[in-house]
Amino acid sequence: MTKRKNLSRLLKCYLLITVASFLYGIGTAIFSDPNNIAPGGFTGVAIVLNRIVPLGTGAWFLILNIPILVLGTWKFGWHFICSTLYATGMISFFTDFIARYGKAFIVHDMVLASVFGGLMAGVSMAIIFQQGATSGGSDIIIKLLRLKYPHIKTGGLLFITDIFVIFFATLVIKDIPASLYAFITVFINGIALDKVLYGSDEAKLLFIISDRHASITRRLLKELDLGVTHVYGQGAFSGKDKKVIMCVVRMRISPQAQEIVKEEDPEAFMIITSATEIYGEGYKSYFDDKI
Known part of the structure; x- marks a missing residue:
């Protein structure tokens, strides 16, 4: 009975991670990436690097995460690394898959792209966090920081790391309006993440x-x-x-x-x-x- 419950929980966990990864892929491939919005984190870095060497934003996201995943294994153990590796792989796959086959759904309105790109990313990251995993990249760094500073909310830490990525994207892509919209994306991302992850104070x-x-x-x-x-x-x-x-x-x-x-x-x-x-x-x- 216990084994059946554990299997059921495991399947539910990975199902939710899959759904969240799909939402994350939509946020990146439909809203952020086509509009040069690099919304911080390793996703933003991947978008920038894809402009330099076009391997695919999802592929770059996976490549960037390899050393960070090794660090996560050392600190958080194998359950963490397995679920996070799965989430990272699914995000990478869905991002490039949707970018290739979902071009008809791309949103070019910068306001909608910045708002819904941040909303999709924040909600999906919160769901992944709730399953004891992360979406890789700066999320793992944030998880490490929260071990030392548990009173600081995840969304706040995320905002700080994202600012550095936005400045990097501005220097490389040289699209200042897109960088300004990226701040909106990051802001919405942080709010959505904290609301889903923490809820109210009750x-x-x-x-x-x-x-x-x-x-x-x-x-x-x-x-x-x-x-x-x-x-x-x-x-x-x-x-x-x-x-x-x-x-x-x-x-x-x-x-x-x-x-x-x-x-x-x-x-x-x-x-x-x-x-x-x-x-x-x-x-x-x-x-x-x-x-």
């Missing part, structure tokens, strides 16, 4: 009492990357000491957290309440919010 506060607290905690930490706190309590009737698991989870992954508890201990006592304002590491900064 979350759930979970209190879990279980004799299997160790295995539940381990899975919450490993599978959902949650912050978990152990609170020591005592049963008033039994007098027994109990270790209470306390954690805050965002709305979108609350069902996954509950499922982990049910799988590990169907008899667990669990209290779930709403948390609408959360300050601290990984969430809002109290001082920044007031400024």
Whole structure:
């Protein structure tokens, strides 16, 4: 039963990565690339390099990612590298495939291209991130940075790295209007990414009492990357000491957290309440919010 569930999750994961890669390919091949919009990241670098040596934007994207994928393997392990390698390969394939066979659908309106190019990229990257992978390139660099600075949102880090790529594209392609539109693409990309990835600030506060607290905690930490706190309590009737698991989870992954508890201990006592304002590491900064 467990093997079947794991297989089902794996298939769902790679299906979502495939769909996201297709959306990413549309954003690049239909909106950004034909209009000289180099929207930061390795995609932007690939668009620029394809103007110099026309191997295909998707092909360049794959070539650029090879050394970064090696770095990701060293830091994040084989599950990460397999899913990210798959995402990178699919993005590369769909980008060049759509560029070749989807020319009739190319959008030449710069405003629409910049907005929808950023929207497609942001949504697709968020979906890939949710599956424990990245779309390669600067995403891996961002993932490494977030290990050191977890309070900084992904979209903000993405915006910083993208600015450097846009300036590089301006020097090579020499299309200043397209570079200005690229800033719109990057801005929309960052907003879409954060909205899908983080959602609103509303979350759930979970209190879990279980004799299997160790295995539940381990899975919450490993599978959902949650912050978990152990609170020591005592049963008033039994007098027994109990270790209470306390954690805050965002709305979108609350069902996954509950499922982990049910799988590990169907008899667990669990209290779930709403948390609408959360300050601290990984969430809002109290001082920044007031400024």
